[in-house]
Amino acid sequence: MTLKIKQKIPLKIKKIGINGEGVGNFKGTTVFVAGALKGEEVYAEIVTSERNYATAKMLKLNKKSPHRVVPMCESYKQCGGCQIMHLAYPQQLLFKQDLLRQALQKFKPQGYENYEVRKTIGMKQLQHYRAKLQFQTRFLGEKVRAGLFAENSHKLVEIKNCLVQDETTQKIINEVTELLTFHRIPIYNERKFDGVRTVMVRRAHKTGQVQLIFISSAPIELKLTIASLTEKFPEIKTIALNINRKQSSEIYGEHTEILWGERAILEGVLDYTFELSPRAFYQLNPKQTNVLYREALKAMGARADDDLIDAYSGTGTIGRAFLGKVRSIRGMDVIAESIADARLNVPDGVYEVGTAEKLIPQWVADGFKATALIVDPPRTGLDDKLLDTIVATKPKKMVYVSCNVSTLARDLVKLAQVYEVSYIQSVDMFPHTARTEAVVKLVRR
Incomplete structure (x- = not known):
């Protein structure tokens, strides 16, 4: 049925959605309710109504989750920067593991039912982490x-x-x-x-x-x-x-x-320093970045005879972690200031301004063929042309560092055609938000 604007309904919340909202079902229509938690029963008013779903605001909380907590922030309800500060932190970590499963269920990459989705690695310091x-x-x-x-x-x-x-x-x-x-x-x-x-x-x-x-x-x-x-x-x-x-x-x-x-x-x-120019990208949570990069190193299993491509390199901070562990490193980024930093930060690497989908085939034509690939794309995920390039060149092993579970699951549809997904490790870089990072270990079939 199509729900009407301002219609008031009772709703049981079945899960938390990918944006941190509660998700329920009313007479066959999926309803999203900001601020509601899994297991709660609410009385809500419809705000928007589409053919397949509706959004609603909570008018009354009839049954409260045992995991609901009082948000510490005075601006929490107004600013929208954090979405799940009202959820106890241990449950936030479980939710972020579930986020990955929800995305995989939606896009259904080959063999996704058997993927190992590891427990989210959390933080002890939950305040003032964003640099x-x-x-x-x-x-x-x-x-x-x-x-x-x-x-x-x-x-x-x-x-x-x-x-x-x-x-x-x-x-x-x-x-x-x-x-x-x-x-x-x-x-x-x-x-x-x-x-x-x-x-x-x-x-x-x-x-x-x-x-x-x-x-x-x-x-x-x-x-x-x-x-x-x-x-x-x-x-x-x-x-x-x-x-x-x-x-x-x-x-x-x-x-x-x-x-x-x-x-x-x-x-x-980790154990090295690097330069950051004003426009250069770097992770927003420096303390947890140590955890993220260690997981990337672990997933890659770098060898002394590996030739590594560091795609979406930014300032070369991930590439620098592999220096001395592989035979060669090449990387690229579209922001010239980032590449200038990368050339300083990874002195033995080759870093160029440009897109991966253009440079990788050019390097292959010049006789360079990577055995290992690491990608850390923006929230939009991998470019379609880059996905085609990866499938065509097939490096033996690949690590995908993702900040968006939906675009990750979408990209795995194509990558799983040539790679086995060994595991997905969730890392909480943003406590109190509905976002998680993930490190994916992929090995060529």
């Missing part, structure tokens, strides 16, 4: 404010004390908003357009060094702001300006200029 902050800025109530947009809107939720964000980065963004207000720096809005739209603050876990990027839709004067920031926070080593003139949801434009300080900051993982 990179990326907040939107808006001028509201005679003051510049920074935070995240409420879910499915452009309404800014000001955040001054994020419980998952590194405390130093939060202090710096709070000071940034004060200075932007005081110095009357132009601030972006959808009508005026010109001005600062986003601020990125990243702190290296290993060294404590900090870098900032101001993302603006037009050039701005920041000398006085920079002077005040660097005086108050001596750990700041780099301040950059990125110009993004696009009227879209893309955060960064193509051009980034260092306004003050060093080209990069120094970070470390």
